[in-house]
Amino acid sequence: MALEHAILVSLLEQPGSGYELARRFERSIGRFWTATHQQIYRVLRRMETDGWIIAEEVVGGRPDKRSYSVVEAGRDVLATWLRDPVQPEAVRHELAVKIRGAAFTDAAGRTALVAEVERYRATHEATLARYLTGERRDFPDPGAQDDQHRLQHVVLRGGIAYERMVLAWLDDVLDTLRGLGR
Amino acid sequence: MALEHAILVSLLEQPGSGYELARRFERSIGRFWTATHQQIYRVLRRMETDGWIIAEEVVGGRPDKRSYSVVEAGRDVLATWLRDPVQPEAVRHELAVKIRGAAFTDAAGRTALVAEVERYRATHEATLARYLTGERRDFPDPGAQDDQHRLQHVVLRGGIAYERMVLAWLDDVLDTLRGLGR
DNA sequence: GCTTGCTATGCAACGAGTTGCATAGGATGA
DNA sequence: TCATCCTATGCAACTCGTTGCATAGCAAGC
Numbered sequence: 001m002a003l004e005h006a007i008l009v010s011l012l013e014q015p016g017s018g019y020e021l022a023r024r025f026e027r028s029i030g031r032f033w034t035a036t037h038q039q040i041y042r043v044l045r046r047m048e049t050d051g052w053i054i055a056e057e058v059v060g061g062r063p064d065k066r067s068y069s070v071v072e073a074g075r076d077v078l079a080t081w082l083r084d085p086v087q088p089e090a091v092r093h094e095l096a097v098k099i100r101g102a103a104f105t106d107a108a109g110r111t112a113l114v115a116e117v118e119r120y121r122a123t124h125e126a127t128l129a130r131y132l133t134g135e136r137r138d139f140p141d142p143g144a145q146d147d148q149h150r151l152q153h154v155v156l157r158g159g160i161a162y163e164r165m166v167l168a169w170l171d172d173v174l175d176t177l178r179g180l181g182r
Numbered sequence: 183m184a185l186e187h188a189i190l191v192s193l194l195e196q197p198g199s200g201y202e203l204a205r206r207f208e209r210s211i212g213r214f215w216t217a218t219h220q221q222i223y224r225v226l227r228r229m230e231t232d233g234w235i236i237a238e239e240v241v242g243g244r245p246d247k248r249s250y251s252v253v254e255a256g257r258d259v260l261a262t263w264l265r266d267p268v269q270p271e272a273v274r275h276e277l278a279v280k281i282r283g284a285a286f287t288d289a290a291g292r293t294a295l296v297a298e299v300e301r302y303r304a305t306h307e308a309t310l311a312r313y314l315t316g317e318r319r320d321f322p323d324p325g326a327q328d329d330q331h332r333l334q335h336v337v338l339r340g341g342i343a344y345e346r347m348v349l350a351w352l353d354d355v356l357d358t359l360r361g362l363g364r
Numbered sequence: 365g366c367t368t369g370c371t372a373t374g375c376a377a378c379g380a381g382t383t384g385c386a387t388a389g390g391a392t393g394a
Numbered sequence: 395t396c397a398t399c400c401t402a403t404g405c406a407a408c409t410c411g412t413t414g415c416a417t418a419g420c421a422a423g424c
Contacts, residue, residue, distance in 0.1 A: 120268050
């Protein structure tokens with residue numbers, strides 16, 4: 001129900017094609033909103049039909065592309081949405097289910113889960129490292145930022161805080177799993 | 183693709199009807215896996231057809247109900263799933279999108295967003311309070327727990343850590359929003 | 365020269381998840 | 395007594411999101 005809005009924000013920050021948006025969703029925006037290219041292309045066409053964005057055909061590149069920009073109606077839609085109440089997040093934390101499920105498996109299954117949690121922990125460690133690198137690169141001087149960068153920065157700080165929290169919790173999980181059965 | 187597994191874990195912890203499961207998903211399990219009663223009823227029927235669970239008709243109560251329990255085949259499915267790699271979480275954080283979107287609205291819109299973040303913060307404060315109350319009630323003596331309770335407890339500690347992280351971040355967000363435009 | 369990979373877009377089919385509505389008995393309260 | 399709420403289950407219709415596949419030109423490497 002809100003992929004449209006994530007796309008509006010992304011296009012306002014920087015106009016671009018469906019392909020470019022898909023790449024951004026793998027990086028920056030994808031930290032808090034995921035989408036496949038299929039979904040993005042479909043929603044872009046609908047947004048264009050509804051008059052929220054306009055496309056400019058760019059025939060220079062190897063394959064031609066359609067670069068989208070937000071128009072007035074799109075800005076209005078965004079402004080209205082910003083005033084709507086924030087929906088409670090729909091959490092889907094598969095690992096938490098597995099941890100509680102570990103009570104119903106045998107010792108070999110738990111050993112396998114420990115290994116899986118370690119692997120999972122490594123991916124979050126890598127994500128944190130990426131965020132910190134990106135922070136040093138994009139926000140080297142927190143004192144001298146315009147509004148847009150300050151807002152992007154505070155969202156990134158949220159991502160960093162999340163990853164640190166997850167890492168600390170996963171250590172707690174590993175201790176707990178290893179200490180089972182006395 | 184994994185509501186089945188969340189249901190298996192919940193039914194292993196405690197057999198119950200579709201309605202009871204729906205209530206649990208609003209409380210305990212719903213902290214990390216959401217589902218409506220519609221979805222739960224549909225999946226339960228499929229799981230019964232597939233022979234993962236069996237239903238017992240309970241005709242005593244006001245409306246009759248079907249109480250489900252996990253059978254051997256269901257345990258096997260769960261054990262296999264526990265060994266599968268954990269999928270990276272698909273994050274959907276609407277508030278983060280709105281914060282970045284605040285760069286493209288006017289002063290009145292930002293004031294409205296501050297109020298909304300404060301309301302949102304209050305809901306998370308209430309959630310944290312509920313978790314802490316539940317922790318004192320369900321896990322008063324961390325030294326003397328069986329495996330199932332230790333695992334439930336570590337998942338709850340994850341929820342508590344998450345809520346604390348969110349609250350601290352929302353304070354950061356409020357400071358940032360209030361400090362915009364110098 | 366051939367394969368592989370990247371940019372760039374899209375169709376078709378399916379499965380997951382939501383929303384609105386319906387039923388029906390029992391309890392609670394004005 | 396009548397309205398409202400809670401337990402308990404379910405249908406139908408819809409939208410959201412994923413997966414597999416297809417196309418097509420250009421670049422890079424073997």
